[in-house]
Structures are given as C-alpha cells and as structure tokens.
Amino acid sequence: MAAGIQKACYIIFLVIGILYLIGSLLLPMGTLATPKGGLFPLIVAIFLVAMSIALLAGFLKGTRGAVDAIEAFPTGKDRNRVLAVASALILYSVFLKPLGYLLSTVALMGVIVHLLGLRGWVKVALAAILTGVLSYYLFAFILEVPLPRGEVFP
Amino acid sequence: MEALQGIANGFSVALTGTNILMCFLGCLLGTIVGVLPGLGPVGAMALLIPSTYILGPTSAMIMLSGIFYGAMYGGSTTSILLNVPGEAASVVTAIDGHQMARKGRAGAALTVAAVGSFVAGTLGTVALMFFAPPLAALALSFGPPEYFSLALLGLIFLSQLGEGSPLKSYLMAAFGLLLGTIGTDLMSGLTRFTFGNVELSQGLELVPVAMGLYGIGEVLLIAERITGFPQIIKVKMRELFPTATEWRRSTAPMVRGGFVGFIMGLIPGPAAILSTFLAYAMEKRISKHPEEFGKGAIEGVAGPESANNAATAGSMVPLLALGIPFAPPTAMLMSALTIHGVQPGPLFMKQCPDIFWGVIASMYIGNVVLLILNLPLVSVFASIMRIPQYLLMGIILVLCLVGSFSINNSFLDVYILVAMGLVGYVLRKLKFDVAPLILGLVLGPMIEKTFRQALFMARGDLWLLLQRPITAVLLTSGLAVILFSAYLRRRRSRK
Numbered sequence: 135m136a137a138g139i140q141k142a143c144y145i146i147f148l149v150i151g152i153l154y155l156i157g158s159l160l161l162p163m164g165t166l167a168t169p170k171g172g173l174f175p176l177i178v179a180i181f182l183v184a185m186s187i188a189l190l191a192g193f194l195k196g197t198r199g200a201v202d203a204i205e206a207f208p209t210g211k212d213r214n215r216v217l218a219v220a221s222a223l224i225l226y227s228v229f230l231k232p233l234g235y236l237l238s239t240v241a242l243m244g245v246i247v248h249l250l251g252l253r254g255w256v257k258v259a260l261a262a263i264l265t266g267v268l269s270y271y272l273f274a275f276i277l278e279v280p281l282p283r284g285e286v287f288p
Numbered sequence: 289m290e291a292l293q294g295i296a297n298g299f300s301v302a303l304t305g306t307n308i309l310m311c312f313l314g315c316l317l318g319t320i321v322g323v324l325p326g327l328g329p330v331g332a333m334a335l336l337i338p339s340t341y342i343l344g345p346t347s348a349m350i351m352l353s354g355i356f357y358g359a360m361y362g363g364s365t366t367s368i369l370l371n372v373p374g375e376a377a378s379v380v381t382a383i384d385g386h387q388m389a390r391k392g393r394a395g396a397a398l399t400v401a402a403v404g405s406f407v408a409g410t411l412g413t414v415a416l417m418f419f420a421p422p423l424a425a426l427a428l429s430f431g432p433p434e435y436f437s438l439a440l441l442g443l444i445f446l447s448q449l450g451e452g453s454p455l456k457s458y459l460m461a462a463f464g465l466l467l468g469t470i471g472t473d474l475m476s477g478l479t480r481f482t483f484g485n486v487e488l489s490q491g492l493e494l495v496p497v498a499m500g501l502y503g504i505g506e507v508l509l510i511a512e513r514i515t516g517f518p519q520i521i522k523v524k525m526r527e528l529f530p531t532a533t534e535w536r537r538s539t540a541p542m543v544r545g546g547f548v549g550f551i552m553g554l555i556p557g558p559a560a561i562l563s564t565f566l567a568y569a570m571e572k573r574i575s576k577h578p579e580e581f582g583k584g585a586i587e588g589v590a591g592p593e594s595a596n597n598a599a600t601a602g603s604m605v606p607l608l609a610l611g612i613p614f615a616p617p618t619a620m621l622m623s624a625l626t627i628h629g630v631q632p633g634p635l636f637m638k639q640c641p642d643i644f645w646g647v648i649a650s651m652y653i654g655n656v657v658l659l660i661l662n663l664p665l666v667s668v669f670a671s672i673m674r675i676p677q678y679l680l681m682g683i684i685l686v687l688c689l690v691g692s693f694s695i696n697n698s699f700l701d702v703y704i705l706v707a708m709g710l711v712g713y714v715l716r717k718l719k720f721d722v723a724p725l726i727l728g729l730v731l732g733p734m735i736e737k738t739f740r741q742a743l744f745m746a747r748g749d750l751w752l753l754l755q756r757p758i759t760a761v762l763l764t765s766g767l768a769v770i771l772f773s774a775y776l777r778r779r780r781s782r783k
Contacts, residue, residue: 140718147459154466157481166748171473171480174736178469182462189455205717208512219511220710223504226689227706231699239689243682246507250678251514261682269686277342279694 140204141193148186155179218249234284235274240266291417294637298645302653307350310343311650314351315657318358323366323669324680328376329359330726331502333620334495335684337627338691345628346643350650352624356617357409357600357651360560361658362669364401364593368394369670376451377560377596380568384581384588391584393534395527400538400586401593402662408546408594409655412601415550416608417648420637423609427634432741433753435612437762439731439738442606442614443724444766445556448773451721460720464728465735467492474733475740487700494623494730496692496705498616501722503688504709507681509716514677528663530586538590541571545594552595553602556614558723563599564592601651608644611636612731616723619730627695 158179161172208216222245230238244262252258273279301307321332333352340348363378368385381401388397430438447457470481471491482488530538545567552563571591572581581588604621606612611633613619625632630640637644662669692705715722746752754760 139714143714143718147463150463150466154481161478161480162476166743166750168748169740169743171476171478174739175466175469175480178462178465182459182466185455185459185462189459192455204719207717212512215514216508216511216713219508220713223685223706223709227699227702230689230693230702235690235693239686242685246685247678247682250511250681251676252678261679265682265686269690273690273694277339279338279690280697281690281693282699 137204139207141190144186144190144193148183148190151179151182151186155183215249219246222246222249230282232285234286235281236266236270237284239269291421294421294641294645295417295649297641298647298649299652301346301642301646302350302649306343306347307646307650308653310347310351311354311654312657314354315358315361315654315661317351318355318360319362319365319658319661319669320672321355322359322362322364322378323672328502329356330498330616330620330723331506332359333617333624334498335503335687335691337495337620337624338694340624340628341694345625345630345640346646348624348628349621349643349647352621353604353647353651354654356621357597357654358658360409360593360596360600361402361405361662363596364405364589365398365662365666365669366673368397368401368589370673376558377564377599378593379561380564380592381589383568384583384585387582387584388586388589392527393584396530396534396586397589398666399528399530399663400534400542400590402659402666404538404542404545404590404594405597405662406655406659407542408549409597409601409658410652411543411546412550412553412598413648413651413655415598416601416604416651419554420605420609420644420648423605424634424637427610430610430634430758431756432738432745433756433759434762435610436735436738436742437759437766438610439612439735441762441766442556442612443727443731443735444769446558446615446727447724448769449557449562450723451558451561452719454773456720457724460715460722461724461728464725464730465732466728467497467725468729468732469736475737485700487696487698490696491733492704492729493692493695493701494619494726495695496701497708497729498620498726499688499692500705500708501712501715501725503684504705505712505716505722507685508709508713510677510681528666534586538586541567541587541591542594544570545591546598548591549595549598550602553599554605556606558615559599559603560596560615563595567591567595597655604647604651607632608636608647610634612734613727616726619727622730 154175158172158175161175162170163172163176164170222242226238226242240262243265244258247261248258252261270281274281302311317332318329321329332355336352340351360377363373364381364385367373367378367382368389371382371386373379373382385397385401388394443461447461448454450457470488472479472489479489548567548570549563552566553559568588568591571587572578575581575587577585603615603618606614607618607621613622622632630643688705689702692701695701712722742753
C-alpha cells in the first residue's frame with residue numbers, strides 16, 4: 135500500500151506543478167531585463183514539474199532515491215485511530231467558527247484523549263473539560279488572545 | 289573592541305528581570321523538547337511564537353533562542369538513558385552514550401555531555417560574538433545578486449545534505465518556494481494564486497505551516513501506536529562524576545567538537561546534525577582506541593554533544609549578520625523577528641543593538657542555566673517521558689490550534705494548520721524531509737525579490753551577474769556540491 139501512496143504522492147505533486155505552471159503563465163511575465171510577477175513562479179513551476187517527473191520516472195524504473203525504504207502505513211485498528219484523529223481535526227476546523235473555541239475544543243479533546251489511550255468516560259470528560267476550560271481561561275483572560283466565541287452561542 | 293563594548297551592552301539588556309526569566313524559560317522548554325522525541329525545536333518554536341506577542345522582540349528572541357540551543361542539551365538525556373534520541377542531533381550520542389549507560393556509566397556520560405555542551409556552547413558564543421560583526425560589515429557591500437546566490441546556496445545545501453533522497457528534498461524546496469509565491473507580489477502589487485481570497489493576499493504564515501508539519505504531524509504519528517511507559521535507567525547524584533581518566537579523555541574532544549560544530553554551523557544545511565556525525569568520525573579516526581567506539585567510548589559522547597551545541601551558535605551568525613537563515617530553527621527565529629516588526633540583515637546590529645547583543649549575551653547566561661538545570665535534574669527531565677501521551681498530545685494540539693488562530697485571528701490559518709498536518713504526516717511516512725519546505729517558504733520571497741532586482745541591475749544579462757566574484761563563488765559552490773554528490777551517489781550505486 136505504501137508504494138501505491140508514494141506513487142500517488144509523486145503524481146499529486148506533478149499535477150500541482152502543472153496547475154501552478156498554467157497559473158504562472160497567466161501572470162504578466164515581463165522580460166529578463168524587466169521581470170514581472172509571473173517569471174519566478176514559472177521557474178519554480180518548471181523545477182517542481184521536473185522534480186516530480188524525475189521521481190515518478192525513478193519510481194517506475196525502481197531507482198534508488200525515488201523508491202526508498204519508506205515507513206509502512208498503519209493497518210487495522212492503528213489505521214482507524216489515525217483516521218479518527220485526522221477526521222476529528224478536520225471536523226474541528228469546520229466547527230470552530232460556528233461553535234466557538236470552548237465547545238469545539240472540549241469536544242476535540244474528548245475525542246483525542248480517548249483515542250490516545252485514556253479510558254473511562256468520566257476521566258475522558260473531565261480531561262476534555264479541564265483542558266478546554268483551562269486553556270480558554272489561560273489564553274483568553276491571562277494572555278488576552280482573542281479566541282472565537284462562536285456563532286451558535288455567541 | 290566593538291564586540292566587547294557590544295557584549296557589555298548586551299549583558300545590561302540580558303540581565304534584566306524579564307529577560308533572565310525568558311532565558312530560563314527558553315532553556316527549560318528547550319531541554320524538555322530535547323528530551324521528548326518527535327516535536328523538536330522547530331515545532332516548539334512554532335508553538336511558542338504566538339505567545340511571545342506580549343513580549344518585546346528582545347525577550348521573544350532570547351526565549352526562542354533558548355529553546356533552540358536548550359534542545360541540544362536535552363536531546364542527549366534520552367539518547368544515553370533510553371537509547372531514544374530526543375533530537376536528530378543526538379542520534380550519534382546514543383551509540384556510545386547508551387553503551388556507557390548499560391555498563392553503569394550513565395552518570396559520567398550525562399555529565400560529559402552536559403559539560404561538553406556547556407564548553408562548546410560557550411566557545412561557540414565567543415566565536416559568534418567576534419564573527420558576526422565583521423561579517424555584517426562585509427555584507428553591507430552585498431547587492432541583490434550576492435543575496436540571491438547566498439539564499440539559493442542555503443536551499444541547495446539543505447536539500448543536498450539533509451535526510452533522505454536529495455531529489456525528494458528538492459521537490460520539498462520547490463513546494464516551499466511555491467507556497468512562498470502565494471499572496472501579493474511586493475514589487476508590483478499583483479495578487480498571485482489567492483483564488484480571490486483576501487486573507488491569502490497577505491501570503492502564507494510560516495507558523496501554521498510549521499506547526500502543522502511538525503506539531504500535528506507528530507500527533508498523527510503518535511496516534512499510530514499507543515505505547516506504554518519506557519524503562520528509564522535511574523541515575524543518582526553521586527554517579528554523575530566522571531573518573532579522572534574519563535575527564536582526561538573527553539577534554540580534547542570537547543574542544544575539537546566545539547570547533548567542528550561552529551564551522552559547520554556557518555555553512556548552510558542541517559549543521560547541528562551533520563556536525564555530530566563529523567565530530568564522531570573525527571574522534572574515531574584520531575583515537576588510540578578506535579575499537580572502543582560503539583561499545584561505550586566517552587570520546588564518542590563528548591565530541592558529538594559539543595559539536596551540536598557549537599553548531600547552534602554558528603548557525604546564528606548568518607541569521608544575525610546577514611538576515612539569512614540557513615536551517616529551519618533559524619528560519620523560525622527570523623519569522624519571530626519579522627512578526628515583531630524587526631527586519632534582520634546587515635544593518636540589524638547597528639539598528640537593533642539591544643536585540644543583537646542581548647541575544648548573544650543571553651546565550652552565555654543560557655549555557656550556564658542549562659548546565660545547572662541538566663546535571664542535578666537529569667532524572668527529573670528523563671521522567672518527562674512518563675507523562676501520558678494523551679495529555680501531552682492534547683496540550684500540543686491546543687497550542688497548535690490557538691497559536692495558529694491567534695496570529696491573524698483567522699480561521700484560514702487553522703485550515704492551513706490542519707491541512708499541513710495531514711500533508712506532513714504523509715510526507716514523513718514517505719521519508720520526505722520537510723526542512724527544505726520550511727526554508728523554501730521563508731527564503732522564497734527573498735530569493736524572488738533579489739533575483740528580480742539582480743536581473744534589473746544586469747539588464748537581463750545573466751553572464752554579468754556571474755562576473756561578480758562573490759556571486760560566482762557562491763553559485764559555483766552550489767553547482768559543485770550538486771555534481772560532487774551526484775558523482776558520489778553514482779559511485780556508491782556501482783559498488
């Protein structure tokens with residue numbers, strides 16, 4: 135599976151490079167004597183595409199450097215745990231604005247501490263509420279960092 | 289004389305209550321970060337930059353620098369006691385340090401590592417004090433072509449000499465440069481790659497990108513497997529004293545390591561890590577007992593541990609004198625300066641003497657603080673490894689999320705943080721070195737600006753640029769490193 139992800143990764147960088155190349159061609163280029171905002175992105179895009187092609191070609195040929203000893207991706211329960219943490223983070227970033235810092239952080243912490251090994255719902259709830267409330271108090275009141283208060287319960 | 293006057297002024301700045309406290313805090317946090325495998329000084333600095341808003345730029349720099357060099361001290365603790373390097377720069381220390389611990393000499397190894405770090409860190413700071421001002425004076429004669437070639441060289445060296453495949457590192461550097469072009473082109477006011485998003489027109493912030501790659505990426509890696517508490521070798525106070533023979537055998541390696549480390553720090557690239565390998569190889573080569581290396585040779589602890597500390601001082605030279613970071617930790621320092629409205633560069637020493645000399649003076653104080661912290665409290669620091677992972681990761685997540693949001697009070701930065709966290713996790717699994725990405729993002733705008741200014745100056749004639757001696761030497765060095773590395777790789781693969 136890891137080899138497939140490696141290949142997919144090179145392809146994604148190639149696609150990003152091509153899209154970026156097209157985007158840079160749409161910008162004013164100027165001349166070498168009077169370079170404009172598109173010249174540097176164009177050079178970077180060419181470099182990015184060249185590196186992606188070199189790695190992809192190396193991967194297909196089995197060259198060292200492109201096909202490295204990579205870390206195996208987790209499977210089974212371990213993979214599910216990583217996916218759950220990643221999903222929790224994505225959901226947090228989506229709900230931070232409507233729910234505000236306090237509610238979303240308490241919810242996120244509950245999920246994270248449970249996923250990372252804390253057992254027992256009372257302990258999980260206590261850890262989540264304490265982390266959320268204490269961090270809110272520390273940042274919002276002591277360090278005076280303006281944290282989002284939410285749109286649902288402003 | 290100028291340096292002595294400057295450092296006297298620096299001590300008057302560094303010895304104020306707030307700055308002593310910040311220095312202590314930075315060293316303490318640095319040691320903790322060094323002890324804990326994973327996060328590293330870059331992640332920790334990214335986490336704490338937002339909390340420095342309430343401080344002045346001098347105090348902020350003193351604290352963040354303390355994290356940088358403090359991490360080098362802490363990294364040796366878990367390398368020796370657990371065979372788990374807290375820092376990449378302490379990997380080499382684990383080879384002989386842990387063997388010494390297994391033979392009951394953990395205390396001696398820890399003391400030699402701490403004293404070596406102190407000696408080399410102090411020597412490095414002395415050298416920094418005398419090197420940086422003349423280099424800054426020389427840099428006043430640099431024009432855009434010199435700055436362009438220097439910044440490009442930094443990126444080439446880091447990609448070429450970093451971890452893993454150089455091709456992958458160049459891909460990361462290119463991706464970092466790409467991210468650096470997002471936002472408003474400062475020379476023409478043109479907005480690029482923002483897709484109409486007003487917030488993106490200010491460009492990507494380094495902090496959420498670095499926090500995502502290092503902080504969130506680390507949380508996801510930890511989530512892969514929940515581990516129990518490690519077995520830590522206990523060290524008693526009386527065991528901390530090396531024997532007379534151990535002192536004698538480690539004195540010269542400390543000085544040699546300090547010298548190698550400082551020189552390596554001046555060169556672009558992952559100086560702290562490379563200097564440890566170089567110091568280890570050098571000690572092994574000149575030792576009368578090379579067969580002891582790998583089995584608990586004290587020189588194998590003293591040399592590398594001294595080298596990585598001196599390298600941190602060395603790597604501060606290009607940042608403070610030229611305003612160019614050659615590695616991610618100094619890129620974070622530069623980002624912190626910029627956030628505080630200070631522009632590093634050759635005039636930095638003249639325009640901001642309090643910050644320049646205050647930071648250097650604080651490094652002397654910090655090295656003493658670290659020696660005092662690290663020796664008697666070594667067991668306390670090692671026991672940090674016993675903090676439950678769910679708690680530690682929860683705290684890291686909260687710091688990442690609040691830190692990213694608080695830079696611009698922007699939800700976009702939180703989205704970037706989470707996205708870069710997921711990207712960072714996959715990249716680290718696929719053995720991509722993310723350091724060139726960070727440096728590309730930081731140096732990108734400068735490389736572009738100086739490149740375009742250089743082209744203006746030369747009226748588009750690239751040959752004219754190469755006729756400037758410093759530019760020619762720097763660009764030729766970059767090309768030579770690429771060709772030589774390719775030659776070595778080809779020779780190795782033929783064997």
